[in-house]
């Protein structure tokens with residue numbers, strides 16, 4: 001699965017409908033300071049369901065909506081769509097192209113769409129979580145995080161690598177299974193108690 005393109009309208013500096021195409025392999029985005037390079041990354045985080053305004057460099061979520069310039073008035077909503085190539089079937093959606101859209105209104109309300117159909121944020125999160133794509137999966141390393149990772153304690157750095165490698169998901173499942181096993185053991189003990197009382 002790979003990102004084919006991003007379409008943004010009314011999102012940060014992308015007032016007009018803007019489409020950014022990506023190819024397989026490495027893509028570098030170059031441009032002067034303040035030209036909107038990081039806004040592209042913010043747009044990706046936004047669609048993946050980012051709920052923290054700070055993570056997309058705003059003080060409140062509505063800050064991502066195009067706020068107007070001298071020449072152009074502000075927009076009332078921000079829309080971003082990610083198109084992913086799913087011809088390898090990695091995402092559990094029966095389509096070769098998976099389109100995920102988020103619309104944010106000035107009221108603070110968000111709408112999410114998966115291939116045109118309205119879905120809840122939970123469905124978007126679950127769609128990506130098992131593929132190691134998501135807002136906390138270290139697919140996106142921001143400028144500050146590079147420093148944090150380099151200066152982190154070895155245990156913390158290990159946690160980052162484990163998260164990126166997708167180990168955390170299994171650790172979580174292991175903990176769940178251990179808890180169930182413990183519950184079952186306790187139930188079994190209780191059954192044994194009852195049996196011995198009856199005997």
Ligand code: ATP
Pocket residue numbers: 011012013014031032033034035036037038039040063064065066067068
């Ligand atoms: P640098 O190299 O300095 O990191 P950059 O190319 O990554 O720069 P960004 O930080 O992505 O640039 O873009 C910042 C630009 O986006 C600024 O010009 C800012 O005015 C504009 N911008 C951010 N939010 C909005 C908004 N809500 N409406 C309009 N413009 C916005």
